[in-house]
Amino acid sequence: MNRRPRSFLYLTAALSMIAGLLVPATSALAVDGFADDPTTEVVEETLLNGEEESVAEPEAEEGKADDSPESPDSTGTGVPIPAENLMVPDETEPQATNDAATVDDSWQIRDAELRALESEERGSRLAAQNALTSNVSSTSGFRAGYIISDSNFYNANAMSVSQIQDFLNQRVPRCTLGEPGKPPGGIYYFPNGDSTRLAMKCLRDEKFSTPNQPANAYCKAYSGGTGQTAAMILQRVGAACGISSKALLVLLEKEQSLVTDDFPAQHQFDRATGYACPDDSAGGAMCDSRYYGFFNQVYLAAWQFKAYKTNPSNYNHVPFQNNQIKWAPDDKNRVPVDCGRSTVYIENLATAGLYNYTPYRPNQSALDAGGGTGNACSSYGNRNFYRFYKQWFGSPNTFFPDVPQSHQFFTEIEWMGTSGLSTGIKTADGREAQYQPKTRVSREAMAAFLYRLQGANYRGPAVSPFSDVKPGDPFYNEIAWMHQMGYSTGIKQPSGKPKYAPKDRVSREAMAAFIYRMEKASYVGPAVSPFADVRKGDKFYNEIAWMHQKGYSTGIKQPSGKPKYAPKDRVSREAMAAFIYRLKH
Incomplete structure (x- = not known):
């Protein structure tokens, strides 16, 4: 296990001295790809040919019963609360407790070198344990x-006590203390x-006496007691301070x-989360022993991360603007001593918190190394946080912040983002691009989806094929391409020139017709329809039956057993993702 020197903002007893006050210059958020209008629902959408559509009605989603409720989208970030100054009367630092073991400096030998020895000694054993984790590329x-x-980071109910305990048991199937x-x-x-002094027990087995912690500016009250397991402490602290117990587990691993x-x-328990353990120029961690002890470390780290979230402008790394972030700590024994900085637009509160706690960005060499060692200017703290979280709990940074991994169509929507088919819809404040899965797909957005899916490169003619779309309009090239390819003939008009109705x-x-034409399909539907609400002879019956035959649509489950297709329902962005994903997989 690669144990690098700890990289943290050193915290003193007074809250007024916690914050760094370097405030980088701000910049506007730019989202690559197609421009998204924050005043509209659509960034990219698809069209319908040759049919006038009825008034929109609620849509039952693919694969769900049609009485399933729709919930509003949420990013889960809340609204940042700016602090006017650091001297807030009730913002006092929680009191450290005395659960730390007495430290005998005579056996604490050269901390940084000692950790390197431990790394070599335990590497082969931990490699076997890490086989429990996913085999995916850990830094991709x-x-x-x-x-x-x-x-993900501020999910206070991420795991129960029993789930945390089971997880700890899985990471260490056999504790070898006592052998x-x-x-x-x-x-x-x-x-x-x-030499080093060993702990009495492994983390999974240890129990602690913890104090009561009164509610403060950042955390709710914590009820202490005797015989509290690490799992109990992690769950209760996370719930009190609003920090995910998954994030706290990853922090314990990244640090010790x-x-x-x-x-x-x-000493791994004494400095469990690296709280008050800043880096020194020689690479050794010089920790403040006043904050030693497992409970102190977990509670104060969670408290600190909540402080970062509550007062985001008071610290060195500020969300929603460009920041200058160092690649690695300065090291007088390295050439160069200072590895320089890079400009990073920090997109959310949790990432800003990680950089305030560990103020270094992993370089490409560190990322390419996976769990190994990069070059002289590599740092590993934030790389390892990402790496452990991904291996243990799945992707920590889903492409769209409003689509968690628990979402029914997470895989399909994530693919839409990573493949470049969807750039997302900017929020009104411009801070992030969301997918907005429940939003209905417009005809112009459908054109954009299919255009990107085909990798098209087309310049529309000077004279538009549609009466309501002209050169220079958003998605004009994509819409004209749909006509040129024969995917859309438009909606007939008395004047003779069809309209496209891009916002409909x-x-x-x-949608079945669009995809059928794009795939150049030729299919005659069966005599008995696969769907309860579509029968042979209906408009688009062959196209809809083909969608079922190809596995692109399974329909909407019904109590009678035979699914319905709901042909007149409007397509949501999540359903569109599912259709397109199945088309390509």
């Missing part, structure tokens, strides 16, 4: 400005003669490998 998808979504040469609470000797270590040292919403039968 890392985004410097969006390491983890706010909804020969590893006396609990005793001295462990490394092959070169150096405490989650996966089967014979941890006492797309029906499910029209």
